[in-house]
Amino acid sequence: MNTTTRIEIGIRPEQVDSRGVSVAHRIRTLLGIPIERVRTRDVYHVQPALSDEQAERVARAFAGPVLRRGAVGRIEGSDFDVAVAVGFRPGVTDPVAHSAKVAIEDLLGLEPGRCEAVFTSRLYLLSGVSLADAERIARELLANEVIERISIQSREQWEASEPDLDVPRVVDSQVPETRTISLEVEDAELERLSREMLLALSLGEMRVIRDFFRRAGDDPGRRAAGLGSEPTDAELECLAQTWSEHCKHKIMSATIRYRAPGEPEQTIDSLFGTYIKGATRAVEAAIEQREGRSWLVSVFDDNAGVIAATDRHHLVYKVETHNSPSALDPYGGAITGIVGVNRDPFGTGMGAELLANVWGYCFAAPDWKGELPAGLLHPRRIREGVHRGVIDGGNQSGIPYARGFEFFDERFLGKPLVYCGTVGRMPVEVAGRPAHLKAARPGDRIVMVGGRIGKDGIHGATFSSAELTEESPVQAVQIGDPITEKMMFDFLIEARDLGLYSAITDNGAGGLSSSVGEMAQACGGARMDLARAPLKYQGLAPWEVLVSEAQERMTIAVPPENLQRLIDLARRREVEATDLGEFTDSGVFHCLWGERTVTYLPMDFLHGGLPPMELEARFEPVEIAEPERLPLPEAAGVLASEIRAFVARHNLASSEDLCRVYDHEVKGLTVVKPWIGVHRDVPAEASVFQIDHGSWEGYALAEGIFPTYSDIDAHAMAQAAVDLSLRRLLAAGARPDRIAALDNFCWPDPLPGATNPDAEHKLAQLVRTCRGLYEACTAYGMPLISGKDSMKNDAVIGGRRISIPPTLLVSAIGLVPDVRMAMTLEVPDRRQEILMLGATAEELGGSQWAAHRGVAFPQVPRCRPAAWAGRYRAVAGVIRDRLVQAVCVPALGGLMPALLRLARAGDVGLEVDLAALPVEGEVGWEARLFGESCGRMLLCSRPEDRDEILTRLAGEPVAPIGRLGDDGRLRVRSGEHMLVDQSVETLVACWRGEAAGEEG
Amino acid sequence: MGAGDYRGPKVLIPVGLGLNCEAETAHAFRSLGVEPDLVHLTDLFAQRGPRPLADYQVIAFIGGFSYGDHVAGGLVLATRLRAHLADDLRDFLDRGGLAIGICNGFQTLVRLGLLPGPDSGAHDFVQRADLGPNDRLGYRDAWVRLRVEPDTRCLWTRGLESVELPARHGEGKFLTEPAQLVDQLAEDGRVALRYVDAAGRPTEQWPWNPNGSAGGIAGICDRSGRVFGLMPHPDAFLHPWHHPDWRRQRAPETLEPAGLALFRAGLEAARELV
Secondary structure, eight states: OOOOOEEEEOOOOOOHHHHHHHHHHHHHHHHOOOOOOOEEEEEEEEEEEOHHHHHHHHHHHHTTTEEOOOOOEEOOOOOOOOEEEEOOOOOOOOHHHHHHHHHHHHHHHHHHSSSSSSEEEEEEEEEEOOOOHHHHHHHIOOOTTTTTEEEEEEEEHHHHHHHOOOOOOOOOOOOOOOOOOOOSOOHHHHHHHHTTOOOOOOHHHHHHHHHHHHHHHHHHHHTTOOOOOBBHHHHHHHHHTTSHHHOOOHHHSSSSEOOOTTSOEEEOOOOOIIIIIIIHHHHHHHHHHHHHHHHHHOSSSSSSSSEESSEEEEEEEEEEHHHHHHHHHHHHHHHHHHHHHOOOOTTTTTTEEEEEEEEEEEEEOOOOOOOOOOOOOHHHHHHOOOHHHHHHHHHHHHEEEEEEEEEEEEGGGOOEEEEEEEEEESSSEEETTTTTTOOOTTTOOOEEEOOOOOOOOTTHHHHHTOOBBTTTOOGOOOOOOOHHHHHHHHHHHHHHHTTSSSSSEEEETTTTHHHHHHHHHHHEEEEEEEGSSSSHHHHHHOOHHOOOOSSSSEEEEEEEGGGGHHHHHHHHHTTEEEEEEESSSSOOOEEEEETTTEEEEEHHHHHHOOOEEEEEOOOOOOOOOOOOOOOOOOSHHHHHHHHHHHHTTTTSSSOOOHTHHHHHHHOSEEOOSETTTTOOOOEEEEEEEEETTTTEEEEEEEEEEEEEEETOOOOHHHHHHHHEEEEEEHHTTTTTEEEEEEEEEEEESSSSTTBBBTTHHHHHHHHHHHHHHHHHHHHHHEEEEEEEEOOOOOETTTTEEEEEOOOOEEEEEEEESSSGGGOOOOOSSOEEEEEEESSSSSTTTTTTHHHHTTHHHHHOOOOOHHHHHHHHHHHHHHHHSHHHHHHHOTTTBHHHHHHHHHHHHTOOOEEGGGGGGEEESSSOHHHHHHOOOOEEEEEEEOOOGGGHHHHTEEEEEEEEEEEEEEEEEEEEEEEEEEEEEEHHHHHHHHTTTSOOOOOO | OOOGGOOOOEEEEOOOBBBBHHHHHHHHHHHOOOOOOEEEHHHHHOOSSSTTTTSEEEEEEEOOOOOGGOOSSSHHHHHHHHHHHHHHHHHHHTTOOOOEEETHHHHHHHHHTTTOSSSSOOOOOOOOOOOOOOOOOEEEEEEEEEEEOOTOOTTTTOOOOOOEEEEEEEEEEEESSSTHHHHHHHTTTOEEEEOOTSSOOOOOTTSSSSSOOGGGGGEEETTTEEEEEEEEEEEGGGGGSSSTGGGSOOOOSSSOOHHHHHHHHHHHHTTTTT
């Protein structure tokens, strides 16, 4: 008697199996295997077994009458050579299974829960390949063995076997128990413990913990709870999560001695306090002085930053990284990245509705042909998986994407950077109270809402605080499930508006240990029973329940009088909500398993016991000789193929087709879409959204990132990122006095170690970045309202260290008073001349042109924020008053790609003269055409407005450099000398990757 | 006007379970002077109150990802609607109620059997067509041009000739068994909208037609013309600044928002019921 029913759904033979066609295409193009055909099937294993009649009904209903067919057992009569089945490993989240289970119950009229479990898998029937080829196809393209298992059968084996009824059930007979661990051991043993338990704690930190428990053994409360002078595994795990670099930002809070040639030595007590918080406080003071009150509503103390926007709403913004998990399982890591960052604005204040997502990725080139160390996935695979993950996460949650970028450099081979961010809208008040404030009160119930707990994501926080190795833990990968999360969000917004809870936060890194631990700070303690937590499967130890990062969970504090209403509403909405215990004022983070205590940690030690780090930073400037300059090309034809190859470079090419897979206009609030222009294929300088239906008040989003500038000086990298994000927002018509920024630091490990000889230099670059950021943000009046740092972006594989370049992403948000007045780079007609605002300097260091030529240039683009702040205020007025018709911001690749975007967006030709550019010092033609000097904007205006513009911008370097044309050609002269004369259409074909342009 | 004075059609928008276009769809009706009721599907399934659909003249099945598009887009939700609300829906349609299904809502109505519906007689909730994966596999968000079929029975497109809307889906290829049924539907006036190319001709060519639907079919209705489903999103073109070209228009405020026009036509048809 079978305990499992197997149902197979396939495409009817006369219909197109488009998924199969697509897989076959990828096998041919990506793996070079000339496969004949691929057919695909979806397989559902249902437990307990259904009756034959029931199973037939399910098969018929799942298939429908037209496109698909279904069968109980197998669909017979297929022609193929090899069958590859891909299913999840035990314990991996299978979101489709839950939906299928609901459908089966309703279809068959079963009580909820009668269908106990469904397991889904995919079957690929391959024709025209050998078993060996099939094996390669399965491993390199169809499955990721970190989370999936593969079964491969030849046609003969398949036919000789019974339909596979094997399901990935978690079989774990482990009895949940808590053990104590002695820390009264040698230092080497402490280090071994930290390493083997994946605690990622230093020897110094382990010693602090040891000393604490020596004293704690005498605490009568601890003794009464049944614990002594040895910590439990749960206590060590809880401390490790709370004290992880990921959660505590130890490096950004460290005391640092900074030295650099020619500079006085400086001791910095916390980079975060001095430069990040410091910048925001300075800007806020200036705002208060100017306006009487600040528009910063909540910064630094919550899950995301909050700024005032309209009478009814605040805006909430957060950007996160999810680098390490995306390196191991690109799809799962990235989808978790996006649905995870959704929970940050959602868990800010009393909760924000989500408006828009942003993403950005740093990868090695997808056509990487170099050696690929064992343990690393090919960058093409990482790129595909990451895009798919963030696409599914965003689209299925009904949140449009607003901004997206990709940056390619081979040093991201070891760790890709996966940035995901979300903007939310918080009502000024909910249930009669200010929505940005929250506090759990003693006596409030601790309620966990959303998904169940499994072993997925255990040690995520500590894992991301360590470098990637071949043995990186599989359980560190979670797979986000956007639908569970969406249903949870819908429920929580209802509960919020009914005033049913008093505080909310998300379960992210560190799981319950972090969420409850942080909320308990407001009231001074918590007591919860981990045995009550709903589990995906049995067999989790108490410490695993405490630190699991299983996704789609929020923790709320519910006044006891509201508990029943909240639980009832959750049940009605088919969302799980579980009362785990209560917030207290005992001063203790007290976790139990039934009656037995598993943690008894004083709150002040948990959150305040970590001693600050003391670190050394030493800047070693790079010396780069001036490279040989290219002579001025004699005729336009000389540069033609070079220009075509340049605009086709991965870092400059259009990715419109890829981006269209992301929804950008769900919610109906998008006004300037991410891709604009006559052909809708030019990236907008900034995207602009309404905040609510029925109101024209809005906001704009843009960003800046220049990883390669840090090769020369990270100070310049930071300022260039701030400057670009600001120029882009101004180019969209944002108010210059309502712009805030987010900082995301991704760094190679700056802590000293045997395999990390230049740690002090990396730390010095961090110091210089923070200084640059501070100077730019204070000068421009851009407060830093939220940020994040990721400090271990290295892979050590086979003894070789691959480190990313130090990278700062600046994400800016600015208010647009009336979105109908938003500006873009689309010219409305050809009656325009082109002005350049801002000087071009001989600054090709770290540029795309340097990478294209394969040479290093010494001078990196430098900003003068103090001098440029006035320029930006003036140009914002020019834009507001409609003296210009379109604004284009030169960025990566300099003037050349900017001109191409401008021409394409308006479907016009244009002609400019490099000799007319405002310059600073001696500037050669390469720097004029391809240099990435900051502070510049291209303004398109009617000739009759020129005088007014020049008057308004008096004192600034600004000059007319050309005009639009109507013959569809892009021309660049240097005086009488023609450098570029090409049809826009040809250049666009290269830029879009549709021509056989050379790859750079 | 006080709420008690309202005499227009009453509109229901079922929400939750992964649907996500409630805000813009509600705003569409609000812009036309009708305050819709947003009711969670789990409350409709639980039959809170005696006949949950009895008060309404219009139901909007909105876009989104009900149950994550798992198994097939709209399939799980259609299964649940059939299990819990089939009788109420039948009553609603018998009374002459109007329904629109947008994107995921269209997929749901097709899998529920309301579209294209039976050739004669009352609705029997039997699925006759399908919406398959786009020929170019995967989701895509891009604006398309649509032609309103001149002889369509559809009440939601009355008075309109052509519209521009964004298509945002991965499973929008309209399929019937046998394939020729498509022609019968057209002859019967049940094809409402077709994707057209730059010259205004119905097309199966990407990118004009994002999914490869035969004859460029983008939207269909049932025999009554009151139940209408379409893949593109009328809820995404409610004011001129939704249109991708607004920045290059001399007077964008004069752009006619085609999405709003569809909702207006539906409401006008519903007013005859009140």
